[in-house]
Amino acid sequence: MENLQATKQRFGIIGNDIQLNRAIEKALRVAPTDISVLVVGESGVGKESVPKIIHQLSHRKHAKYIAVNCGAIPEGTIDSELFGHEKGAFTGATQTRKGYFEVADGGTIFLDEVGELPLTTQVRLLRVLENGEFIKVGSSQVQKTNVRIVAATNVNMHDAISKGKFREDLYYRLSTIEIPLPPLRQRGEDIHLLFRKFAADFAQKYRMPTIRLEDNAVKVLTNYNFPGNIRQLRNIAEQISVVEENRNISSQKLTQYLPDMQGNLPAVVGNNNSNSDFANERDIMYKILFDMRNDINDLKKLTLDLLKDGTSQEVKEENHRLIQKIYQEQETEVIPEVEVVQIPQQTNQNNYDFIETIEEDENLSLQEKEIEMIKKSLEKNSGKRKLAAKELGISERTLYRKIKQYDL
Numbered sequence: 001m002e003n004l005q006a007t008k009q010r011f012g013i014i015g016n017d018i019q020l021n022r023a024i025e026k027a028l029r030v031a032p033t034d035i036s037v038l039v040v041g042e043s044g045v046g047k048e049s050v051p052k053i054i055h056q057l058s059h060r061k062h063a064k065y066i067a068v069n070c071g072a073i074p075e076g077t078i079d080s081e082l083f084g085h086e087k088g089a090f091t092g093a094t095q096t097r098k099g100y101f102e103v104a105d106g107g108t109i110f111l112d113e114v115g116e117l118p119l120t121t122q123v124r125l126l127r128v129l130e131n132g133e134f135i136k137v138g139s140s141q142v143q144k145t146n147v148r149i150v151a152a153t154n155v156n157m158h159d160a161i162s163k164g165k166f167r168e169d170l171y172y173r174l175s176t177i178e179i180p181l182p183p184l185r186q187r188g189e190d191i192h193l194l195f196r197k198f199a200a201d202f203a204q205k206y207r208m209p210t211i212r213l214e215d216n217a218v219k220v221l222t223n224y225n226f227p228g229n230i231r232q233l234r235n236i237a238e239q240i241s242v243v244e245e246n247r248n249i250s251s252q253k254l255t256q257y258l259p260d261m262q263g264n265l266p267a268v269v270g271n272n273n274s275n276s277d278f279a280n281e282r283d284i285m286y287k288i289l290f291d292m293r294n295d296i297n298d299l300k301k302l303t304l305d306l307l308k309d310g311t312s313q314e315v316k317e318e319n320h321r322l323i324q325k326i327y328q329e330q331e332t333e334v335i336p337e338v339e340v341v342q343i344p345q346q347t348n349q350n351n352y353d354f355i356e357t358i359e360e361d362e363n364l365s366l367q368e369k370e371i372e373m374i375k376k377s378l379e380k381n382s383g384k385r386k387l388a389a390k391e392l393g394i395s396e397r398t399l400y401r402k403i404k405q406y407d408l
Helices: 004-011 018-030 049-056 078-083 119-131 157-162 168-174 188-206 215-223 229-243 251-255 274-309 313-331 366-380 385-392 396-406
Strands: 037-040 065-069 108-112 133-135 142-144 148-153 177-180
Touching (some): 004 018, 018 049, 037 049, 049 065, 049 108, 078 119, 119 133, 119 148, 157 168, 188 229, 215 251, 366 385, 385 396
Parallel strands (some): 037 148, 037 177, 108 148
16 A cells, blocks of 8 residues: 555645645545545545545556536436436437446546535435446436445535435445545645645746745735635635746735735625525614614703703704604614603793603603604694694605694
């Protein structure tokens, strides 16, 4: 059996991370067997290297090796791709076709993104794993195949099982041996090694001098999160190699190629489902309610200031602004049940004659307060709706609607 370093050199694997070494050693130990293997890890960590190692170091190395991206095949045709179909099985099936399991008989099939398989296909795959049998689409004849299955996924399989998106029995069949690969952010010492390898490859490809990172740029690179893992690091190295004329890259220059370090906050990515949508709407509603409560508290404070300190123009303008905002919020029909103050009558020349002595009444609803304010304003202005609306800080049309609504 090949040793660890020889395997890395043969398959072009760069790095000395302990977790990476353990994954390769595990692949070396299971390669001579026919055990099913599941490779797990985030997208872009290089999961495709493990099935190649397993196949090339197994007794099946002279037979077919087929890699299938399950997430890239449409649900309507994936059964035909994997298991084949008979002529006339469906529209467009003009001839009989062999599937991957028939073509790879005696060899190895790598099912990448196996977590994306439809449930109906999962049932067919389970049968292959259990007894090596499959049936072509449109056929009733059972066929046999002798293939080794190595699968990979970036999906949390336990979550997928709990949500009914993946069969539990199939998961345990596939994961007889599970090989986890670490994300790039956990391989701090390997990041610069990989960057130098990519930089050298692109320098040769594009026939230009190799780019090099200054010491401060190396620190920035190794501390970066790399959500896209090795694939993202490779793309960054290629961009810099092509775009930058100066082949010595500073930390400031490197930062321009690292998305989350350009002043943008990283986005939180989650599942788009009805529960999350409901939570977002609920959060927005709570924010509106809290804002309205704060506005009402501000109105209380301003009214008290008015009574204590006189009737400055600033206080009057702020008071009108808050009253108008409250009416606008009422029109959206999202009025919370909050504590409201009663503003009594005070005779002076400041157009606030409808304000009376402040008296908190928790049992009185906001609607009752609204009716009371409208009545007093109409009485003061001899029933003239235009003047009353102006005094209340709302439109005449809104006041008319309120009068009709409350039968005033």
